[in-house]
Amino acid sequence: MKEASFDKLLGIDVGYSLSRPSTGIAWCVGGNVGCAKAHSDWNRRQRHIPASTTFSTIAIDGPLLPPDAPDELDRSCERLFIRGAFHARCKPGLSHHGHGLALRKAAAETAAQVRHLAAAPMIGRSIIPGAAIIEAFPNAFLGVLLENERFAMSRAAKRRKFDWLYDQAVESHVFDRLLDAIGWNNETLLQKVTTERDHEKRAAWICLLTAATAAAGKSEVIGVEASGWFWLPPAELWAPWAADALVENRAAVSASGGAAKLSTVSAIA
Template sequence: MSFDSLLGIDVGFSQSRPTTGIAWSLAGTVDSVKTHSDWERRRQKIPPATTFSVIAIDGPLTPPNAPDDLARLCERLFIRGAFHTRCKPGLSHHGYGRLLRKATTETAAQVAHLAAAAPVGPSVIPGTAIIEAFPNAFLGVLIADERFALSKAAKRKKFDWLYDHALESGVFAELLTFIGWNDGRVLERVTVERDHERRAAWICLLTAACAAAGKAEVVGDEAGGWIWLPPAALWAGWARRALAENRAAQMCSRPLARAARQTQPPLL
């Protein structure tokens, strides 16, 4: 396998500030930058390449025909139980989430011509190796249960709190070894990074690497899209249990919802 043509993008969509983080592995180099949301400035920062074998984007990627108010299964599975206070997503079918969904769609369209034509797994964009990253959950599922009892991060600082605890617990080195990306430069750059957006971009790049290695855990469905996460073998016990519980609860709720609809009186 090759990790030599990967791209990670943390969307960010401020019109005035550089809130887009971009990280890449290409032609023997690994690097990251921070830039703006428009393609004119983004393209100046992305290194020229024929194609990237995987592009991972931090933001909700939905099928082209998905309605704006679609409640995504992949988000519902991480919104309840232990995930709720540790690494839940924002729901993308209302409020701020819709704006992020739109910005993510625009970002994917901007870079679609740079993506390999061979998908690495489930994809909402036909014929492209573009996948959805979720940095909070990517980090959260790797962190042991007892660390969450040490202290709690404010909502706005949650990602950096997770990132710092991942550094302290050594999960990055373990992950890179597990997927076979034995490049000390990657671990060094991830370890020393302090910028919020570039940190998120590095996690997107690691998401792309897990996909390239064929070892990512993919959660979701065809209707709403999929979130790509670290290999299940590396997940903390609490995270594996929480996902199994949420999947079971989701399966139970579906027949109940259908039964409720069938027993409703007809509209007059």
């Protein structure tokens, strides 16, 4: 396998507030990393993205489905993470109704905005035809890396769950281990990620790490072509409880008649 390139990566945390800069954007270009916040419209978002760059991988925090998928499509990857141990620790919201559907539409709009910046996919799975754009799921990306003991501590309120997970990841040196596992030796990035306090920027950094993990061919990719995939950390880094929960949930869904709808694949570098 050729050595991974971590140049020209982009991570975007989808935010759709009309009144404040709720979108986090993180990038790595030419070995330099940076992060900023922007509004939801493209005119202002593009000001925070390095100009004249074609990104080898773009990771977006928001539900990404095939362009022709119906609004009411129930996603396999989401169903796997809303039950069992994942439910209280890092579950997604279902994206085929309510707030989840609004986020799905915002993610699709974001993908359309950056489609022209994406290189042709070299990573095995592409939800947007011809574009290296993948779905990040920051809560699960962090959650599966945390040991069981971390969740025995006092937990944050639901709306603060991501920042609680992020703080736990910093304390337990999750980011050091991840960068070592994917072979990205970037001390500046590590320093920025571990000292970040802004919510949207934190989410953008996790999107960037999702893109980097995919670029290294180390992602655990969960889902199906019809409804999209979660791109998560390397399986060898998952805490035992998370690996067990995935097995248990797959068995439960299979027993309920959903076996044909589920698959777990590994990324291809």
